[in-house]
Amino acid sequence: MLTRQAWSPYLAGVVIGLLQIPAFLLIETALGASSSYVTMGGMFASWIDPSILKIDYVARHVAATGKNWWQVALVIGIAIGAFVSMKLSGAKRAAISPIWQRALGSTSPAKRYAVAFIGGFVLLLGARIADGCTSGHGLSGMAQLAVGSTVAVAAMFAGGITTAMLLLRRI
Amino acid sequence: MSVTLTIIVGIAMGIVFGFALEKSRVFEPGIIVGQMQLRNFIMLKVFLTAVATGAVVLAVLNGFDYVKLQPKPAAYAADIIGGLLLGAGISLAGACPGTTLAQIGAGYRDALFTLVGGLFGAVAYSYVQPALAETFLGQNGPKLIFSNMLGAPYWAGALVLAAVIVVILVGLEAWSPWRGEMGKDVDGDLPASPPARKASTHPQPAE
Numbered sequence: 001m002l003t004r005q006a007w008s009p010y011l012a013g014v015v016i017g018l019l020q021i022p023a024f025l026l027i028e029t030a031l032g033a034s035s036s037y038v039t040m041g042g043m044f045a046s047w048i049d050p051s052i053l054k055i056d057y058v059a060r061h062v063a064a065t066g067k068n069w070w071q072v073a074l075v076i077g078i079a080i081g082a083f084v085s086m087k088l089s090g091a092k093r094a095a096i097s098p099i100w101q102r103a104l105g106s107t108s109p110a111k112r113y114a115v116a117f118i119g120g121f122v123l124l125l126g127a128r129i130a131d132g133c134t135s136g137h138g139l140s141g142m143a144q145l146a147v148g149s150t151v152a153v154a155a156m157f158a159g160g161i162t163t164a165m166l167l168l169r170r171i
Numbered sequence: 172m173s174v175t176l177t178i179i180v181g182i183a184m185g186i187v188f189g190f191a192l193e194k195s196r197v198f199e200p201g202i203i204v205g206q207m208q209l210r211n212f213i214m215l216k217v218f219l220t221a222v223a224t225g226a227v228v229l230a231v232l233n234g235f236d237y238v239k240l241q242p243k244p245a246a247y248a249a250d251i252i253g254g255l256l257l258g259a260g261i262s263l264a265g266a267c268p269g270t271t272l273a274q275i276g277a278g279y280r281d282a283l284f285t286l287v288g289g290l291f292g293a294v295a296y297s298y299v300q301p302a303l304a305e306t307f308l309g310q311n312g313p314k315l316i317f318s319n320m321l322g323a324p325y326w327a328g329a330l331v332l333a334a335v336i337v338v339i340l341v342g343l344e345a346w347s348p349w350r351g352e353m354g355k356d357v358d359g360d361l362p363a364s365p366p367a368r369k370a371s372t373h374p375q376p377a378e
Contacts, residue, residue: 004194006357009216009349010340012195016217017224019184024229024238026172026180031188031225033269037293045294057300066177073178075272077185078192082276085193091357095280097265098360099201109281115263116281120271120288121295123260127268128296129303130253131243131310134267137254138218141243143225145328147315148245152254157207159258164207168262171204171360 005089020143027070030144032136033078034127035061036071103168126159189273198273200265201359202352207262211352211359212343223336226329234326244312252308264288 016031023031042058052058061068086092100112127133130152132141138156141149172180192198197217205211232238261267264285266274271289274282296303303309318328354360 006196006353007191007194009195009197009213010220012191012197013217013220014224015191016188016221017228019188020225020228021232022180022184024232024241027177028238028241030241033267033272034293037268037289038297041290041293042297044290045297052294052297055297055301058297061297064174066172066174069174070177070181073181074185074188075269077182077187078189078269078272079185079276080182081186081189081191082193082198082273083189083278084186084276085190086277089194091193091277093278093358095278097200097279097281097358098356099204099358100265100281103204103265112281113284116265116284117288117291119260119263119265120285120290121260121292122256123264123266123268123271123285124289124292125296126253126256126258126260128253128293128300129308130250130257131246133257133269134218134261135269137243137250139221139225140241142222142332143229143329144240144242145226145317145325145332146242146245147317147320148243148247148250148312150317151245151247152250152257155251155254156258156261159255160207160261161209161258163259163262164204168204168208170208170363171201171210 002085003088003090005091016139017143020140023140027067029067029070030136030140031074032071032132032140033075034124034133034136035068036075037124038062038128039068039072099171103171105169130155188269189276192270192273193277196353196357196359198266198270198277199358200274200279201354201361203265203267203270203359204262205352205359205361207258211361212347213349213352213359216340216343216349219336219340223333223340226333226336230326230329230333233329234324240316240325242314242316244310245315246310246312248307249310260292 038061137149206214
């Protein structure tokens with residue numbers, strides 16, 4: 001089981017959904033990922049510009065609270081878990097997924113890295129404006145029947161589909 | 172719970188999360204971009220299954236009063252504009268904020284650029300947040316949940332949602348089985364769909 005390269009999406013989805021149990025019971029919060037970028041980004045930025053900590057939004061996110069640093073630990077754990085899973089199954093990845101050559105119409109790693117950087121920037125800018133990402137609004141918000149989160153998820157798919165159809169080539 | 176303990180819990184939960192993301196292949200750019208180009212539905216399958224599972228879990232935990240719900244406020248302008256940008260970022264990065272870390276763990280080098288871009292994006296937002304909070308992109312709003320609007324208890328609404336999702340997933344799986352969406356190297360890199368057959372004057376060989 002642990003050495004298989006792929007699980008059914010339904011098994012994996014159940015495992016991910018069950019993570020709401022420790023999140024709500026132990027941390028008293030819902031699964032989420034994008035706030036951790038403010039915590040880490042705010043901390044790094046404060047080394048260059050200490051005045052960023054005077055912004056209440058940043059101060060709230062870098063404060064030494066369980067919720068803030070639990071989420072940073074969660075995303076670090078995601079990288080560890082994916083690494084261990086990949087090692088166990090031997091599903092080693094190339095530096096860049098082969099689909100990008102078709103999606104971008106280019107074999108240049110520099111072009112891919114630039115698009116990834118811009119994509120990451122827009123990804124987190126959007127997530128912070130919406131106050132949540134695919135995890136916080138998607139997994140947790142929709143499971144809680146939150147109206148705003150459902151609107152945000154619909155907008156995510158609308159933005160994602162439009163961009164993938166218009167800016168990327170067919171993979 | 173002390174901060175140290177929450178960090179240990181966070182890492183343990185993250186390892187399980189990352190493991191499931193890797194095994195489901197939903198972290199693959201080929202699966203995520205394929206979903207947004209509507210030719211691969213693994214992402215929707217994992218996502219909806221996790222939502223339904225979470226809904227059942229919370230129906231029980233909240234129904235028996237073990238936990239309080241934590242819905243985010245409905246701030247429609249922020250939800251829509253932020254959601255559109257976030258979606259555009261998902262397609263360009265081939266990742267969302269959580270799966271970026273799974274890509275790094277699995278060895279995709281471009282995901283490091285997504286991560287750094289994401290940190291810059293979060294910091295850029297932080298600088299403009301005080302100004303944005305005063306505009307229509309502020310994040311205040313009522314913590315609306317659908318079941319309350321309908322006058323039903325949350326647990327009932329959550330169970331209905333889970334049941335509806337199960338029906339959708341059964342249909343989705345019958346229409347497009349997941350094994351066919353993985354690709355040879357389990358990365359969602361599928362052979363190009365056969366080009367539409369040109370009107371040909373040559374007779375097709377009989378089969």
